[in-house]
Amino acid sequence: MxxxxxxxxxxxxxxxxxxxxxxxxxxxxxxxxxxxxxxxxxxxxxxxxxxxxxxxxxxxxxxxxxxxxxxxxxxxxxxxxxxxxxxxxxxxxxxxxxxxxxxxxxxxxxxxxxxxxxxxxxxxxxxxxxxxxxxxxQGKRKEGPETENKLHLLTPRELETARYLLSGKSNKAIGEALFVTEGTVKNYMSRILEKLELGNRTELILYLSKLDRI
CATH class of the missing domain: 3.40.50.2300 (Response regulator)
Incomplete structure (x- = not known):
């Protein structure tokens, strides 16, 4: 419920x-x-x-x-x-x-x-x-400095998790796609946010959206 x-x-x-x-x-x-x-x-x-x-x-x-x-x-x-x-x-x-x-x-x-x-x-x-x-x-990118791409700081599995998040998948769906538990996905997310110096998942999505590619 x-x-x-x-x-x-x-x-x-x-x-x-x-x-x-x-x-x-x-x-x-x-x-x-x-x-x-x-x-x-x-x-x-x-x-x-x-x-x-x-x-x-x-x-x-x-x-x-x-x-x-x-x-x-x-x-x-x-x-x-x-x-x-x-x-x-x-x-x-x-x-x-x-x-x-x-x-x-x-x-x-x-x-x-x-x-x-x-x-x-x-x-x-x-x-x-x-x-x-x-x-x-796109407009903000033209007006201001380009967003720094820090994705090289992520492990391949963390990068894959970030891609799934950007596509709109939930922790549960990401876990099923990666064949890991939902708790493991949450740990991936925590490490991603820490490495990219972001506060939450929403900020992460905004950050990823501003990159030319991921």
Missing amino acids: INVVIADDQVIVREGLKMILSLHEEIHILGEAKNGRELLQLLDHAVPDVILMDIRMPEMDGIEATLAVKQRYAAIKVIILTTFNEDEYIFEGLKNGADGYILKDSGSREIMNAIKTVWEGGVLLNPKVAAKMAEAF
Whole structure:
């Protein structure tokens, strides 16, 4: 069972998501909040596995709330609900530890895939969002210095793990592909982050995305 909390200031969005998720037996709606501040109060009493987080909310928006959630409850997975024209929020959210992004108009299958992917340890970006991020990175690359490629510091197995992560696989899926345990994959990830001097998996994906090749 995956416990989910929905944070969105629009009642119609919350109700729509609850209706979609109620069709899946493996999902349990633990609660809902209309802004980040209310969400943090809710977490004092009920800690979910996954939060579906709107970006634009009064009192405390989704970007600030994501940072607060990750600082207090690192294990909670946060999926940001976004529209196609909120690039600056996407980058800020990833910096604050968001585990994935999906567009607000995503269908039931996409939403469920997002929840299951981050719950299993993966990082998920909607293809359209990922394309816009890649486009933005290309622009930043032209404006500033090229990202230093430190992949030579990784062992062949660590490099293979990084490639699987970039393709969107969860720890469990990576372990199955490499014929190792999920715990071993987590150890690989820890060593990769340490060698590349990165803070989390999301930063790793952003770093790999900026490289010309991997």
